[in-house]
Structure formats: structure tokens, C-alpha cells
Amino acid sequence: MEAHDIHYDAVIIGAGAGGLCTAARLVAAGKRVLVAEALNRVGGRASSEVIDGHIVNIGAIAIERGGVFEETFAQLGLALDLREPSPPTVFRIDGKVINVSKGGGWGLLLGTFTKQAAKIGAKFAEARGGDLPEASLSTAEWLAKYTKNETVHAIFRNLCAAIFAVNADELPARAFLVYFAQKGAFKRFGFCPRGTVGLWNDLAGAIRERGSEVWLGAPVTALHVEDGRTTGVTVRRDGKLVRIHAELVVSNIGPAGTVALPGAEAFGSEYTTMAQSAPKPAANIVINFATRERLIDTPGLVTFGKTRRLCNMGELTYTCPEIAPAGWHQYVAYAVPMPAIGDFDEQAEIAAALQDLHDEFPGFADAKMLSIRVMRGEWPAQRSCAGYDLPLDTPVPNFWHVGDAVKDYGDGGTQACADTARSVAVCALRWLESKAPAMA
Numbered sequence: 001m002e003a004h005d006i007h008y009d010a011v012i013i014g015a016g017a018g019g020l021c022t023a024a025r026l027v028a029a030g031k032r033v034l035v036a037e038a039l040n041r042v043g044g045r046a047s048s049e050v051i052d053g054h055i056v057n058i059g060a061i062a063i064e065r066g067g068v069f070e071e072t073f074a075q076l077g078l079a080l081d082l083r084e085p086s087p088p089t090v091f092r093i094d095g096k097v098i099n100v101s102k103g104g105g106w107g108l109l110l111g112t113f114t115k116q117a118a119k120i121g122a123k124f125a126e127a128r129g130g131d132l133p134e135a136s137l138s139t140a141e142w143l144a145k146y147t148k149n150e151t152v153h154a155i156f157r158n159l160c161a162a163i164f165a166v167n168a169d170e171l172p173a174r175a176f177l178v179y180f181a182q183k184g185a186f187k188r189f190g191f192c193p194r195g196t197v198g199l200w201n202d203l204a205g206a207i208r209e210r211g212s213e214v215w216l217g218a219p220v221t222a223l224h225v226e227d228g229r230t231t232g233v234t235v236r237r238d239g240k241l242v243r244i245h246a247e248l249v250v251s252n253i254g255p256a257g258t259v260a261l262p263g264a265e266a267f268g269s270e271y272t273t274m275a276q277s278a279p280k281p282a283a284n285i286v287i288n289f290a291t292r293e294r295l296i297d298t299p300g301l302v303t304f305g306k307t308r309r310l311c312n313m314g315e316l317t318y319t320c321p322e323i324a325p326a327g328w329h330q331y332v333a334y335a336v337p338m339p340a341i342g343d344f345d346e347q348a349e350i351a352a353a354l355q356d357l358h359d360e361f362p363g364f365a366d367a368k369m370l371s372i373r374v375m376r377g378e379w380p381a382q383r384s385c386a387g388y389d390l391p392l393d394t395p396v397p398n399f400w401h402v403g404d405a406v407k408d409y410g411d412g413g414t415q416a417c418a419d420t421a422r423s424v425a426v427c428a429l430r431w432l433e434s435k436a437p438a439m440a
Helices: 017-028 068-075 105-111 117-128 139-144 150-164 173-183 197-209 255-259 269-277 346-360 362-366 413-439
Strands: 002-013 033-036 048-051 054-057 089-093 096-098 213-215 220-226 229-237 240-251 284-291 301-304 310-315 329-335 368-375 399-401
Touching: 002 017, 002 229, 002 413, 017 033, 017 068, 017 197, 017 413, 033 197, 033 240, 048 368, 054 284, 054 329, 054 368, 068 197, 068 413, 089 150, 105 117, 105 150, 117 173, 139 150, 139 173, 150 173, 150 301, 150 310, 150 329, 197 213, 220 240, 240 255, 240 413, 255 269, 284 346, 284 362, 310 346, 329 346, 346 362, 346 368, 399 413
Parallel strands: 002 033, 002 240, 033 213, 089 301, 240 399
Antiparallel strands: 048 054, 089 096, 220 229, 229 240, 284 329, 284 368, 301 310, 310 329
């Protein structure tokens, strides 16, 4: 049996980065919103859990400052509880640390390894001016036109892996250059001392304080579409089905997950096929561990050179010691399997990543393992590799997607999800304004 007496301006399916940021912007504009989340926590694939007294992040850890994400928080009067590492990013290549934040950029990074550094740098300059390679050319293929140096190729592979959760032969060069040359790299970012979930709890709390709601453990079980327009959803809450009426719906569970819901046949077979096949989910392996002795003396993220699978690593207790019990240094390391798009042997890929950590840091042998999470399938590192995203809108004019399967070309990470939320919020508010006379 369903209850039929609840009405909102908007329903958001999923409380991940895109969903909560969309809700925040609509609430800031005075709208009444329901966020329905199937899990018992907010944050989606960028949340946190407690393991043996350690606050362990599940996915994303680095949250950008000074951009659309911080702007979203400001709209609800929230400060962004982040601590910035300085330097934010270094490279560790052949056991040596290279700090590109001191100046020199790509020239400093690549000049040691190839005489073609200036030529590669010139291509970045051309990309900033809009001269980009054809979309079908992979980053590895593009780079091979200018250098065969194995270390340079390893650096580019691990940059692709760290930012986009794919290998250099899987990422379009155009997307790589858009991100690094046009959107900028090595930006300001920070870590939340309460774990990444702390930021989402702040946002969810502010949404509730403004009169809207965030339901946890409340999966959406069906979509409702009448005369080509969505009219709401059904949510399972406390064991009961609740019919929610809304002027619009936004999905943060990915296009494939959305079209799998009952009622999604209203999108049409052509769109359903596209939603199931066009995005290319990307996988990674997240390794959380702790040591008594510090492995490397740097506060930010470390990107590696030649490795099997390991792409980057950060010691979170350097800036946020409270996430671990006293006396422990806590790390998160990211590895990207080969292939990252498609099937792979989980155990073999995990073993390769762990061997990289042993090779880079002899002290890793004494580490306390907290978790090893393979993010793939329905719970991927990215719902779609950059360059293969779907549009934000759908055949149903008051139904939109947000998140990392509909991001702007060349975007990646949590910031990209927040950016999709800003775009969808504009569309949603415009829709609500057009309906205002009928709603009055």
C-alpha cells in the first residue's frame, strides 16, 4: 500500500556529490526538496566508514577549493571544512620527489626524462588555445607521437589513472588535454578531518534545516511519468511504500541505474539502450592502511612514475591526525587495473598494486591493512570515463541526471559532479518558474 499525501518541488534520487549539491542549490533558491538515498549514509562513492578506530574514506578524498563545490556550500551559509596540504601534489619517480608547485610545471616534470619536453609543452599551449587532437586518439597514442620515453609514458598513465581512473590507452587525448590545459591541474584542494562524509553530513544537515528532507535507507522503487512528464517516485521507507509527488526529478544513480527502475520505459527504447551502453564505467582499487613509522614526508598527494598499477597515494594524518588512533600514520593508495574499462582479474590486479607499495616503501611490510576496495560494476570509480558521458537531460523534459556519467567534456572527480549539479539546478529552477502559475 502506498501513501499519497507527500508533495515536493523536486525529488533527488541518491545522496552522492551530484545529488546533494543539486538539492543544496534548489533549497538555497527556496524550493522544497526530498533526497531519497538507498544507503544508510550520505556521500555515495565519496563517503567514509570507521574501521578499527580509523576513519576510512571509501572513494574520493581530495575536495577542490575555490570552485563550484565551495560555491555550493556558501549558498547554504556553510564553510568548507577542509585542510589544504602544502605542497598539494608531488611526483615520486625512481625514489625521488619532484615538487612541481615550486614552478616549472610540465617542463620541470618532463625535462629530466625527455628532450621532447618543450615540444610536449607546446602542444599543451596549443590545447589551451583550442587546438585539440581528434576524439578517437588515445592519450597514449597522442604522447607516442612525441616521445617513446618509458618514464614519461608512465607519468602520463598514472596521471590518467589518478584523475580519471583509466589508463592512458583508454582515455581520449582530447579529454586529457581539456582537463590539464584548459580546465587547469594541480588546483587547490583539501582533506576533511572528519573523513569525506563529514562534508556531506554538513550539506545534508543544512538542507534539513531549510525545511527540506534527506531520507536514508530509502530506495526509490519506481518512477511515475504521465503524459510525457514525471510526476514523482515511489520510495520504500521503514518497510512501507510511499508515493512522492514532485514537479521534477533528478537522478544521481547513473543513467544505467535509472533506466532499470520500473516506470523508466517512459524514456523510450532508444534512450534506454544508449543509457545502458554509451557510458564506459571505469574501475580502480582503493587501499587504506596505516603504519607506525611515516613512509614518506609529504603532506599532499604523491603521483608515481613507473609502477605496475599504483598511481597515487596520500597520508591523510599529515594534515588530519584525528582520523587515526594516536601513534598511527594513515594512508590511502589508488591503483588502476589493466584494463580499467572492461573485465579484469581482481586478485591479480590487487597483488600488482600491493607489490608496487612494497617496492616503493620497504616499511609497507609492517603496515596494518584497513581495507581494500575494488570499485567496479555498479559501484565504479567513475560511472563513465571522461569523453563518453551522456547529456544531462533526458526525453522526459522534467527529469535530469547529475553525477560522473553526465559531466562536462574533460571533467573528472567530485568537482565535476558539483558542476553538473549547478547546470541541472538552473534547468530545474527554470522549469519550476514556468510551472509557477499552475502551482499557485
